[in-house]
Amino acid sequence: MEIIILPSYKQVSHEVSRRIILSVRKNPGLVLGLATGKTMLGVYQNLVSTYQKENIDFSQVITFNLDEYIGLSPNDPLSFHSYMKENFFSKININPENTHILPTQPNDIEDACREFENLIKKSGGIDLQILGIGREGHIGFNEPSSSLQARTRVKTLTKTTLRDNFGLEKGPRFALTMGIGTIMDSNQILLMASGKVKAQAIARAVEGPLSSSCPASILQFHRDAKIILDRQAASLLKRKDYYKWVWKHKNEVNDVIKDKK
Numbered sequence: 076m077e078i079i080i081l082p083s084y085k086q087v088s089h090e091v092s093r094r095i096i097l098s099v100r101k102n103p104g105l106v107l108g109l110a111t112g113k114t115m116l117g118v119y120q121n122l123v124s125t126y127q128k129e130n131i132d133f134s135q136v137i138t139f140n141l142d143e144y145i146g147l148s149p150n151d152p153l154s155f156h157s158y159m160k161e162n163f164f165s166k167i168n169i170n171p172e173n174t175h176i177l178p179t180q181p182n183d184i185e186d187a188c189r190e191f192e193n194l195i196k197k198s199g200g201i202d203l204q205i206l207g208i209g210r211e212g213h214i215g216f217n218e219p220s221s222s223l224q225a226r227t228r229v230k231t232l233t234k235t236t237l238r239d240n241f242g243l244e245k246g247p248r249f250a251l252t253m254g255i256g257t258i259m260d261s262n263q264i265l266l267m268a269s270g271k272v273k274a275q276a277i278a279r280a281v282e283g284p285l286s287s288s289c290p291a292s293i294l295q296f297h298r299d300a301k302i303i304l305d306r307q308a309a310s311l312l313k314r315k316d317y318y319k320w321v322w323k324h325k326n327e328v329n330d331v332i333k334d335k336k
């Protein structure tokens with residue numbers, strides 16, 4: 076894992092959007108895994124503003140969203156369909172046929188999950204998956220105790236998640252989510268987190284033991300996962316000085332290799 080600690084949320088969202096933009100420029104048909112939540116808002120704002128100012132082309136990009144609540148109308152403002160439309164899809168030139176979000180009202184839950192997995196496979200797999208993290212360490216809606224190998228399926232949300240996402244213990248209680256196995260199949264992962272409220276989950280994910288009690292700890296096993304944090308989200312990391320040191324001197328590795336030749 077690469078741990079990148081930046082001074083503020085603004086810089087974290089800039090760094091994540093910069094990496095997405097580079098990936099789209101390098102591969103216009105990028106298969107991009109997307110997340111929702113407050114943390115992602117700055118990233119979508121940056122991507123939209125780059126689209127408006129620099130004319131980045133999203134027309135061939137294929138997207139898969141991590142998760143969606145069950146039971147809402149897709150137009151409900153709480154749904155991730157609404158979130159994605161309002162914050163990103165309606166503001167760029169993405170082809171709606173290339174965007175995939177799990178249904179809010181599936182006729183058959185297992186079929187819907189199987190189809191989603193098949194679509195990911197048909198697209199060639201996710202090149203770059205963006206993740207946030209829940210305060211108890213969930214990724215997508217893989218709540219603590221989720222199987223670390225699970226595929227897309229239904230999950231019951233914890234009371235903490237309901238409180239964090241709706242302010243109250245009401246709203247949808249179930250969600251469809253990419254499984255941890257699905258997420259781990261992505262070629263690259265960028266997890267972003269901001270604020271003190273995420274510090275404990277980040278410390279457990281990065282420096283704790285691998286455990287389904289903190290689903291994000293599975294990222295320790297991913298071959299290309301980057302964890303991009305502001306100072307507050309990084310505040311409980313024991314080795315934060317080392318991570319900062321690595322980031323600061325990252326580019327010198329190439330010089331060292333060159334010097335030895």
Ligand code: GLP
Nearest residue numbers: 110112113114207208209215216
């Ligand atoms: C939600 C989503 C996650 C998201 C996380 C953090 O429940 N399912 O994908 O990363 O919680 O959300 P926020 O950024 O609002 O803290």
